[in-house]
Amino acid sequence: MTVLIEDRDTVRILTLNRPEVRNAIDIPLRLALADAIEAADADPAVRAIVLTGGGTVFCSGGDIATMQRMELEPALERAQLAQRVIRAIWATPKPVLAAVEGAAYGAGVALAAACDRVVAASDARFATTFTNVGLAADMGAFASLPRRIGIPRTRQMLTMGLPVDAGQAADWGLVDAVAEPGAVLAATLVDAQRLAGGPAEALGVIKSMLAQAPTLELHDILDREAAHSARLFGSDDFAEGIAAFREKRRPVFGHNTGGRS
Template sequence: MSAELRTERDGHVLILTIDDPKTRNALNGDAFFAAIEDTLARANADLDVRCIVVTGAGGAFSSGGNIRDMHEHKGMFGGPAATLIERYRTGIQRIPRAFSALDVPAIAAVDGPAIGAGCDLACMCDIRVASDRAVFAESFVRVGIVAGDGGSWLLPRIVGYSHAAEMAFTGAPVDAAKALAIGLVSEVVPPEKLMATALATAARIAANPPQVLRWTKRLLKEAQHQRLETILDMAAAHQAIAHGTADHAEAVAAMLEKRPPVFEGR
């Protein structure tokens, strides 16, 4: 596990904290990329994990790429173009691929700056909750590069093309109030309430059957680029399986008996 990524459990919720204060939680290094991949793969394999919360320590969500390494052409930013292509593919692009394969619902709890790849990391999650001091920026143009981590695919699907184009073409920061107005985040709270709010949302999600949560997320994701007929076929197949689960039987029985359900992922 990378020293820059801390994990902890709160019931059925897995909390991932990026903790690298010297870089304001930059996303950098093979150890970090491997830790993200490993953690998300383990969560996918564990039905006891029903929701994930991603956050950053020290008053920053993530500053994105390491600017000092860019300036010095070090690490993933060093070498000729052909080398850089492979370094992106085998480097930071491992993060969006890992999140794309994640069936567990994910919430980004954003405090302070979410800049460049940090903004895109928040967009890789299903839900974003922000503190009122959060700042988002799709700022790649301001350092003379493009979004190398899938931001051009992610951001328009969340805020629409026009807002995404404005953010990407200007690189200008978006404060929490505007982020809420354009749909980039679903809730804005004071910093001291951020994690409690994110965990409360995670608990409401985690109260539901884990298998159905994952199938629901997969349908939502596939619906972004599939035809309606394809999604209807997928929904019918998942629904047929869901009707045969013990959790479905428990949900119906608990509703009729007016008691809280207990789901076991069966």
């Protein structure tokens, strides 16, 4: 199995399982990971998704041993297979978190950056090493990295290929939280369970709006914001939140499954 699947209550853990090659991504792994994310999205019992790597490394990037010079059409198909994973992460309204131990290189950086939250070990390293094999970047790196760290830093990561440590990555916004080595998955699960217990529809709106807002005119943002807000006022989670406030207790969300936002 190139992707291990485990449920912890309402959190699904997807583990890249090619530790013998530092979880390098080949075509079968891309397909299995995309299938697993899409299945988690479709499962109403799953309210948050965690991506992590088996062994000591998150992901060392694309599996160079499986690469060769290709004609345009098959090369395009290969790139689109890689993008299917990223599209699945972005399409689901459910929070997707990355738990990064060790290294995230090349496509591993892009995979982590595409997630809604990145928790990394204090000794983790990130590097976009595509140029080492004459490539630029894939798996959504040209979208996810600029949104996280800005174009100037993305340019330096992509062109220079130098490793960035976890502290610097956190300062830049590539990493959202840092944990002790060996404790990253546990720390990520705490965050995932917190999100899984939140109002699914509202979290889906936040994810959707933050993805769309940079490409919209200001008045379009206001219109969509108002439409989402109006819909959420009629949701079960909103009713529960108001009831909990009045009864001076913590809200218990999840009476509905939450739809796409």
